[in-house]
Amino acid sequence: MLTNGYRPEVQGLRALAVLMVVVYHVWFNRVSGGVDVFLLISAFLISTSFLTKQEAGRPFDLTRYWLHLFKRLLPAASLVLLSTLLGSAFLLPQSRWNAVLEQTWASLFYVQNRVLAADSVDYYAVDDSLSSPLQHFWSLSIQGQVFLLWPLLFAASALCARVLRLSFRGVVLIVFSILFLASLSCSIYETYVSQASAYFATRTRLWEFALGTLLALLLPFLHFSRRVRVAAGWVGLSAMLSGGFLLDVQGRFPGYLALWPLMAAVLVIVAGQTGSPIGVDRLLSWTPLVRLGDLSYSLYLWHWPLLIFLLVWRDAPAAGFVDGLGIVGLSLGLAYCTTRWIERPVRRMEWAHKRRRRVFAVIAACVVLVGTPAAGAQAGLDLHVARLEENAGRNNPGAAVLLPGFVNQADPGAAVLPAAWAMQKEWAGLPESCDADEQAMAPALADNCSRTAQQTSADRSIVVVGDSHAQQWLGAIAPLAEENNWAVTALLLGGCVYTADDRGDRCNRFNELAEQYLLGAAPDLVFVVATNASATDPQDQATPGLGQAARALLAEGIGVVGIRDNPRFGIDMLHCTERNGPDADACSPPRTSVLNDSPPLGELLAGAPSMAFLDLTDLVCRPDTCPAIVGNVRVYLDDNHLTERYVRTMVPAFRTQFLAAAGW
Numbered sequence: 001m002l003t004n005g006y007r008p009e010v011q012g013l014r015a016l017a018v019l020m021v022v023v024y025h026v027w028f029n030r031v032s033g034g035v036d037v038f039l040l041i042s043a044f045l046i047s048t049s050f051l052t053k054q055e056a057g058r059p060f061d062l063t064r065y066w067l068h069l070f071k072r073l074l075p076a077a078s079l080v081l082l083s084t085l086l087g088s089a090f091l092l093p094q095s096r097w098n099a100v101l102e103q104t105w106a107s108l109f110y111v112q113n114r115v116l117a118a119d120s121v122d123y124y125a126v127d128d129s130l131s132s133p134l135q136h137f138w139s140l141s142i143q144g145q146v147f148l149l150w151p152l153l154f155a156a157s158a159l160c161a162r163v164l165r166l167s168f169r170g171v172v173l174i175v176f177s178i179l180f181l182a183s184l185s186c187s188i189y190e191t192y193v194s195q196a197s198a199y200f201a202t203r204t205r206l207w208e209f210a211l212g213t214l215l216a217l218l219l220p221f222l223h224f225s226r227r228v229r230v231a232a233g234w235v236g237l238s239a240m241l242s243g244g245f246l247l248d249v250q251g252r253f254p255g256y257l258a259l260w261p262l263m264a265a266v267l268v269i270v271a272g273q274t275g276s277p278i279g280v281d282r283l284l285s286w287t288p289l290v291r292l293g294d295l296s297y298s299l300y301l302w303h304w305p306l307l308i309f310l311l312v313w314r315d316a317p318a319a320g321f322v323d324g325l326g327i328v329g330l331s332l333g334l335a336y337c338t339t340r341w342i343e344r345p346v347r348r349m350e351w352a353h354k355r356r357r358r359v360f361a362v363i364a365a366c367v368v369l370v371g372t373p374a375a376g377a378q379a380g381l382d383l384h385v386a387r388l389e390e391n392a393g394r395n396n397p398g399a400a401v402l403l404p405g406f407v408n409q410a411d412p413g414a415a416v417l418p419a420a421w422a423m424q425k426e427w428a429g430l431p432e433s434c435d436a437d438e439q440a441m442a443p444a445l446a447d448n449c450s451r452t453a454q455q456t457s458a459d460r461s462i463v464v465v466g467d468s469h470a471q472q473w474l475g476a477i478a479p480l481a482e483e484n485n486w487a488v489t490a491l492l493l494g495g496c497v498y499t500a501d502d503r504g505d506r507c508n509r510f511n512e513l514a515e516q517y518l519l520g521a522a523p524d525l526v527f528v529v530a531t532n533a534s535a536t537d538p539q540d541q542a543t544p545g546l547g548q549a550a551r552a553l554l555a556e557g558i559g560v561v562g563i564r565d566n567p568r569f570g571i572d573m574l575h576c577t578e579r580n581g582p583d584a585d586a587c588s589p590p591r592t593s594v595l596n597d598s599p600p601l602g603e604l605l606a607g608a609p610s611m612a613f614l615d616l617t618d619l620v621c622r623p624d625t626c627p628a629i630v631g632n633v634r635v636y637l638d639d640n641h642l643t644e645r646y647v648r649t650m651v652p653a654f655r656t657q658f659l660a661a662a663g664w
Contacts, residue, residue, distance in 0.1 A: 011293035012284030013268055014041050016241070018296040022303045022331065024244050026324040029317075032244035033261035035139045036208055036254065038300075040262050042143055043150070043212025044269065050154040051216060054168055060158070062151045067359040069147055073297075074366040075346045076338050077140070080301040081107060081370045084133050085377070091309050092133070093578040094420035097381065099132060104374045107137035108367060110144030113200040120196035133305035138200050140300075145202050146209050153179075169217060176213045183207035184256070191255035204254050208262060215266055222270055226279075229271040233280030236267025298335035298343065306331055315579075385419050392417055398633035398649025399619040416582055416632050418645050423574060423634075426643040427468075428475035430490050439489070440520060445513040451489045452478065458487035460664070461523040465491040465514050466498040468641060469529045469565055475647030476654040477527065491517065498528045500552075501545025515549065519556055525662055526553055530562025530604055530613060535570045535639065538593050542600050547607020554610050561661045562604065563614040567594035567621065568640035573628035588627035595621070612661035619650050 020034030053060060081104055088100045106112040116138050157175050161168040183206035190198035198204045224232070243249070243261045273281050283289070292299075306327050310319055319327060352358040388395075395414035400406055418426055434441065434449030441449065455461075464470050464477060471492045481488045491514045496507035498514060518526060528550070533540040543562075550560040569589065576587040599615050620626065620635060620642070628635055630646070637643045647654075 007269075007272070008290045009271075009273065009281040009284035010041060010044070010269060012286065012289040013265060013293075014038065014296050015289045015293035016237075016284070017041065017265075018300050019292070020241065020244065021300060022328060025303065026307055026319050026327050027321070028244070030244055031250040031253070033240070033247065033249045033253070033258070034244075036258050036261045037240060037265045038296075039139065039143065039146075039205065039208045040212040040215075040265050043146065043209035044216050046147065046150055047154075047213040047216035050151065051169070051172070054154070054158055060151060060155055062155060064356065065151055066148065067356055067363065068353075070144075071352065071359050071362050072343065072347050073140075073144070074363055075342050076298050076301055077107070077137075078366040078370045079338060079342060080305065081134070082373065084305045085370075085373055087305060087309050088133060089377075091312050093312075093575065095423055095574055095578060096132075097377075097421040098424065100134065101374055101378050103132055103134040103137070104370065107134050107141065108370050108374075110141040112141040113138040113202060114141070117197045117200035120194075120200065131308055133308040136300065136304035142202050142205050146206070150209070150213070172217055173214070176210045176217070180207045180210035180214060183210060187258070188255045191252065195251065195255075198255070199250075199253060208254065208258065211262055211266070215269060219270065224270070226274050226276055229274050230276050230279045232267040233271030233274065236264040236271065237280050237283075239264035240268070295332070295335040295339050298338040299331055302334045302338070303327065303331040306334075381419070381421055385417075385422060388415050388417060388419070396632040396645075396649075398631040398646050399653065400649055401631035402619055402622065403653065410632055414632055416577075416629055416634060418634055418643060420574060420578060420634075423637045423643070426637045426645060427641075428472055428478070428644040428647065430474060430478065430488060434489065439517075441517045442513045445491065445510070445517060448493045448510065449489065449491050452481055452487055455487045455489075457485075459485045460525070461487045461489070461521075462525045462527060463489045463491060463518060463521070463523045464527045465518070466528050467492065467496050468494050470498070470527065472566075472642045472644070472647055473527065473563060473654075475642075475644040476651050476658075479648065479651050480655055480658065489521075489523070497532070497543055497546075498549060499543055499545035500548040501543075511549070515552065518553055518558065522556060522558055525559040525561060526550075528560065528562050529565055530601065530611075531565045531599055533565040533568045533595060533640075535568040538595055540565060540595055540600060542603045547604045547611075550604070550608040550611045554608055559612070559662060560608065561612045561614065561658070564599045564617060566617075566640070566642055567591075567626045569594065569626075569636075570639070572639045573636040574634065574638060577628050577634070582629045587629075588625040591621045591624055591626050594626055612663075614654070614657045614661055616650060616654060616657065619653050 017034040017037040020032040021038070024030045024032035024034070050060065085100065085104060088097060092100065103112060103115060106115045112134065116135065153175060154172070157171040158168060160166070161171045164171075183203060187198060187204035187207060190201065190204050240261050243264065247253075247257055247260055249257075268280060268284070271280060273279075273285075276282075307319060310323055310327055311317070314323065346352075346362065349362070352362050391411070391414070395410045396417045397406070397408075397410070401408065430450040430452055432451050432453055434446045434451055436443045436446035439446065439449065439451075462477065462481065464474060471490065474488070474490060477488055480486065491510075493507065493510045496503060496510050498511060500511070502508060503511070528546065529543065530546060531540050531542055546562065550562070553560050571586075573587060576584065580586050595617060599613065599617075601613055604611060604613075620630075622630075631649065633646045633649060634643050635646045
């Protein structure tokens, strides 16, 4: 018999879903599809609850529902967030601290998935092979958002049914069918266009919840023979357990392929209690598995940060068999303790149940318990940097130490700047966004445009165009512009150097629009990166096609200045210094291993002989090495980008070369 009452096999299915997640993460370094099953089960249970309430004539009482829901969810999550903050302080490199703090807030307020979705398509997001210890909160964030949305949809359906005198189940069927189809279509499209972003987006996951709702809605009307249900149960379980091996879950979900684990779970739920000695429900109703289902939420919360901390401590890409057993065992132990002494007592707290404001107080207490140390840590880090800045002029001279006659006056043991946890602030930029109409440019180009505040009364105009390697020199150009009343506009698109060469549709379109703008605006000077360095070949090359692009500008009387690319490395220079120390030889590769002795400009000079060039390599590298830290300043924020702070220490030498090249 199928029933809408308590279903132990569903709790067992939940246990298997979370076990899939844990096992695949710990031992196979893969995504299993278990989270998708978990989302469907959540929607199935919440929908069953609201359907039962409506048909029993009980009010939904949404405020009470939300308060008690988050009172149940937040205490365990808060404990894990606090523990992760503490573990991060001791185990993670400082460069990860700021991200963990920001993601703590995002996880606490159920928007972690949005942070990860934005980072997945952000060219300037920190590129780390080490995953965040809070990354797994993405699915909990989507659940939290759905837990807010679903009751509203049920309440709206009930109101619509009452006003229009329609069947409540019929309205719910229409509403969630439309949501299912719309979200699935969106999911298929966005997974094809930008899978990394689609993976974390709420809109591309709503159909998974909607499927759970439709299942809850239709289940009472599905009647199959015992033999069919037994077969369906085992087929569903087998498909669910094997999907992570047969499908590219991490690379191709949540598009139509996510139907595999979801439909597998649907078959198991439809099979229900078969009463057969060989039914899958016998396994799923097994008491230890059902009890593990009770721990599933806490087990999911604990396993991921423990795994990440182990990998950091071991400095290993994956956990071995024995270490994996330790992680699983410790996760189970912590999940049991959290469920027994945190989740259950709070859920049964009679004092809180008597007044809504008391439930709210419990929720607020969780927010304060996590928010206070998080805010305190952020304020403390900012205060520490502010104190270092007081003496930065003396203690952190940067490129000045490479100039002749420099006298070092730094305090012994002075700290290196910028601080490792503040590196994401080291992308140079201009203060204002461009207005397409005012700048007379295509709207698509304006999205990649910024400028200085003073434009109309400037003595000269400069446009910096290209990729992030052109952008980093804004750290030197912007101070000069302020000194000399120059107007600066930056046309920048990550990964797209300015050239007439074929660089793919995205970059080609950007360069076409940029050229149109440059020829129309006719600035006094265009600044570009003229060469391409490589992390694998010390023979840096002239940018193919730049000569042709420069010639078109020069022919219209627009000056063009190109700068030699800075070295690129096969290692992240920031992480290298964190692991090995600021003076480690591993973080100071030989100069000849990353760059030519002289810039390869012959091809460019042949194509555009009046183009001018800068080469500041001697202020980035020492005569024999290219170190990660010079003059107590970090030169690189990753494996190839200069920090804004270091570029600013190059301003005196940059000024001399730039004015000479521009002829100003």
